[in-house]
Amino acid sequence: MAQPRMNLSKLNVLVVDRNHYYRALISQALRGFEIKHITSCETASAAKEYLTNSDFDLCLIEAELPDMSGADLVRFIRRLKKEPLRFVLIIVLSSYAQAGMVSAARDAGANLVLKKPTSPQALFDHIAWLARTKRPYIELDSYIGPDRKFHDIDPPDGHYKRAKDPSEAGSANVRSGALEESATQ
């Protein structure tokens, strides 16, 4: 069976990382994926300028930039007026990926957080996963970014809510009979 192919040649990618050598590494890997249009810069302010003047299809942003955090840059992008740029796919890269940093990137609206060092395999697989997984974007006062509930599967055991949560008892918002049964017991 023929392997699936992906045509990434038309993508316009922005790489923001304070380390020039790592920017070169990532760019080299992206060129191997046949991505031809790659823009790289060191700081968030330079990235903002590029974002103002160009459109991008994918952004790879380091978590800690010299002039602001990666999460803040993600938040800036998600609040741009330009569409579809503000829904651009964003991967945050970090070496020292603490849970707090990961949560901050997620809450800012990043699509993925990827831990450095990033192998070409991991980078390609994550990009391919983003390409295959169409997620709607949610816009709220406090959050603009991809819908976090993207698993298209049922919860385990047919329980859609916590059976013991008193506020759920008698709720009409029941998707299966499992909760009604547990509430009446």
Place this chain on the structure above:
Amino acid sequence: MSAKVHFPALLLHEAVALGGGITREEAIEAALKNVRAISGEGDASIEAAIQALETLVESVALGQFAAIQLHAVLEQADQVVTMAGTFQYEALDSASRSLCDTADGLLRQGRLEAAPVAVHVRAMRLFSPLYAAPAPEVSVHILTELGKVTAHYNFAPLGGAGHLVLAIFQCQRRFVADAPTYRHKVVGGLGFEPRQAESESAVLPLDDPPTMTPV
């Protein structure tokens, strides 16, 4: 404000349907070839980061960092983690991760002591790829001592300070096994990768992005 739901048309999503293109194997092979072409500059990049750390340590007055200096330490150590991991310098990778734990712990606790940072930087100098690598037993000893420093300050990372030693012995299985548990606890397996004790994310493409298995 009510929630708005957008379904943007993104070019990357069309990449799957567009004609032509390359397979995963072709893409990875070409990328690896391109990356190898510039690998020579990596050691110089590591050396520059270690020198920057040494300069920071030398600039300390009265054994105390300023908070901004400690942030700079964390930034430089983070660079070394990236590069050491990329080129698989295991001892340097472990020492620089330990420095990250230490600098981060000092910042969180509001302690700006320079001594634990200085000892890590000296260890990193010994592990610099530009110099002859210490004997394995010496490396183990150095990393064990660094582990004692982080344990003393209670800065032990996920999995405990023992990862310093275990990294040398390549006993990575336990960390790989622990990582998914921690991932689900912290972020619910949403496709995000919290800190793992080892840099496994880059070598576990089958597990991450997450599978469709219920959490």
